Amino acid sequence: MSINKVVANADEAIQDIQDGATVMFGGFGLCGIPENCIAAMVKKGTTNLTCISNNAGVNDFGVGLMLHKKQVKKMIASYVGENTEFERQLLSGELEVQLIPQGTLATRCLIAGYGIPFVPVLAGVGTEVAEGKETVVRNGKKYLIEEAFEADFAIVKAWKGDTMGNLIFKDTARNFNPLMAMAGKTTIAEVEELVNPGQLNPNMIHTPGIYVHRIFQGTNYEKRIEHKTVRKTN
Amino acid sequence: MALTKEQIAQRIAKELKDGYYVNLGIGIPTLVANFIPEGINVVLQSENGLLGMGPFPEDGKEDADLINAGKQTITTLPGSAIFDSAMSFGMIRAGKVHLTVLGAMEVADNGDIANWKIPNKMVKGMGGAMDLVAAAKNIIVAMQQTNPKGESKLLSKCSLPLTGIKCVTKIVTDLGVFEIIPDGFLCVEHAPDVTIDEIKAKTSGRLVIADNVKPVAI
Numbered sequence: 001m002s003i004n005k006v007v008a009n010a011d012e013a014i015q016d017i018q019d020g021a022t023v024m025f026g027g028f029g030l031c032g033i034p035e036n037c038i039a040a041m042v043k044k045g046t047t048n049l050t051c052i053s054n055n056a057g058v059n060d061f062g063v064g065l066m067l068h069k070k071q072v073k074k075m076i077a078s079y080v081g082e083n084t085e086f087e088r089q090l091l092s093g094e095l096e097v098q099l100i101p102q103g104t105l106a107t108r109c110l111i112a113g114y115g116i117p118f119v120p121v122l123a124g125v126g127t128e129v130a131e132g133k134e135t136v137v138r139n140g141k142k143y144l145i146e147e148a149f150e151a152d153f154a155i156v157k158a159w160k161g162d163t164m165g166n167l168i169f170k171d172t173a174r175n176f177n178p179l180m181a182m183a184g185k186t187t188i189a190e191v192e193e194l195v196n197p198g199q200l201n202p203n204m205i206h207t208p209g210i211y212v213h214r215i216f217q218g219t220n221y222e223k224r225i226e227h228k229t230v231r232k233t234n
Numbered sequence: 235m236a237l238t239k240e241q242i243a244q245r246i247a248k249e250l251k252d253g254y255y256v257n258l259g260i261g262i263p264t265l266v267a268n269f270i271p272e273g274i275n276v277v278l279q280s281e282n283g284l285l286g287m288g289p290f291p292e293d294g295k296e297d298a299d300l301i302n303a304g305k306q307t308i309t310t311l312p313g314s315a316i317f318d319s320a321m322s323f324g325m326i327r328a329g330k331v332h333l334t335v336l337g338a339m340e341v342a343d344n345g346d347i348a349n350w351k352i353p354n355k356m357v358k359g360m361g362g363a364m365d366l367v368a369a370a371k372n373i374i375v376a377m378q379q380t381n382p383k384g385e386s387k388l389l390s391k392c393s394l395p396l397t398g399i400k401c402v403t404k405i406v407t408d409l410g411v412f413e414i415i416p417d418g419f420l421c422v423e424h425a426p427d428v429t430i431d432e433i434k435a436k437t438s439g440r441l442v443i444a445d446n447v448k449p450v451a452i
Binding site: 028029030031032054077078079080081082087090091097099100101102103104105106107109110121122123124125126127128129159170171172173174175176177178179206223224225226227228229230231233 | 281282293294296299301304305317319324326327355356358362365395396398
């Protein structure tokens, strides 16, 4: 017998996420987002969430669905330009927002998964991102001290996974997913294809199952394209 | 004639050298990919996790799992590599990316750049811009010389929140090409038929005209 982390579906995977929790959502734009779990979160109606996600989805898809239902108290993101409802809530003061550089966002996930509590980074030095932050100087260069994220849950989307939680991502749907998978106290993975141990090549695993606590095969992926761009043909 | 957006991109493409790894921002910078000179092999980096960004897909072949940092559908090329966002900014931070081209709302004559926020008006976030400008050694800004109100975007000091400090190396606008030097903006090229007087009138930061200033070759 092998360790089995399989849960039935998104509803079961997220059932113990309480109001006020800090939750990471993988994805870049609408690419590689955990669609099933987001839908389940909207259905469950969990509120007062702190969301960590590179983007805020669009008005009617992705993390934007939770914003629309006012489930999010605080959003930590790097770019939210695709979501006008987000911008409205932000400018009207309804939503607390922390915008942080994208590489810093990624690195704060990475170090959480690597057991490194903080890291010096150049990004944001001399800008308002630096306000209130501890700094360190090395060889005449100033760095900001950035802390590892602490998230109650990380919810990620992978292409393939096995019942032990090993994950493989596809194309640029990888983005923040493996990083957030490492950073959650509890990590939930939804996958397009769930297989038995031994069916994934160990050399090709992007996220080792040790980082993943719950896994299920998702259904009905819409995989919405934000900007369809195609080649001009004669 | 002032340069068109395509001509700005075409001029920036001349900065590319064989073997370069290049990150192109959203807007005019993206157009640079259309003007890569013959015989020059470059690899385009997309900061959402791809080296070797190919052209847009054929209609019907688009894949939601394969996009660029502007969320546009794209393709890979033979030799492409996919990685996560931490590695993407790792290679940027480590100085492996040779050239970064990005847009700006304002640039100051000391190389400061502002391109992410207009307080109380527009808040989209900095995305990867702060990481890129903090790390990249060679940063070219592609933008218009003036804003829609006709005010210069080349300033003595940025009025908008900064993205990075003392980081821009070169600016290509519709009016000319400027290098950042200790004395301010050094105008090295002017758009054909754009006079130095017009450039002076539309630059509010310290401006130095190069002795050998010449027309932009398009």
